[in-house]
Amino acid sequence: MSAHITHAMVLAAGLGLRMRPITLAIPKPLVTVAGHTMLDRALDHVERAGIDDIVVNTHWLAGKVTEHLAGRGGITLSHEPELLETGGGVAKALPHLGHASFFVVNSDIIWTDGDTPALARLARMWNPERMDALLLLQPVERAVGYEGKGDFFLDAADVPRRRGEASSAPYLFSGVQVLHHRLFEGAPEGRFSLNVLYDRAAERKRLFGLVHDGAWYHVGTPETLPEVERLLSSPQV
Known part of the structure; x- marks a missing residue:
């Protein structure tokens, strides 16, 4: 794993409105799919990439996320009393994300790797001199x-x-990325989407993309759960 990426953030503060009624009782990242919560799947990817410093943000049913993560080391919680969206959530957590480059991973999607793990492929392509x-x-x-x-x-x-x-x-944007601290210079205060910063980076010709070569699953509603579980439980996954 590239030495200049040592930190990561896993986004786990969303409301999961489309997953109701399941998410009335548990936050969407703690929904179990084929035996593992979506949050644990995201954290497993990050930890396999050799990242020891991980921030997880919380909002909806935050206490349940905190309790779930009590047995995992190397995690800093960033609680949002008011939901800050993706951009505001990462901006709030910046003091815990080192001083250069870091991964940001959504915990409400599921992906599997190709021959080389996606995070390793991102780290290999990442060039902080050219990219934000x-x-x-x-x-x-x-x-x-x-x-x-x-x-x-x-x-x-x-x-x-x-x-x-x-x-x-x-x-489509998979919910997995590498960002640099400088991307947040002059960012809006409070609640905002990372899309604002992607557009700024694009204007500066500092936004890049890498095509995922594994599987990717969007668990958007309770009705999609059985099909995703079936595919994840199949022998080829």
């Missing part, structure tokens, strides 16, 4: 449980371009 953000992009045609139109096009130089007015785009 490197997004792992999932081909829409291989995205399980996804019903959107895609987020990005990707050119031959690995530069993403938003779908814009196009009817569809071939790649």
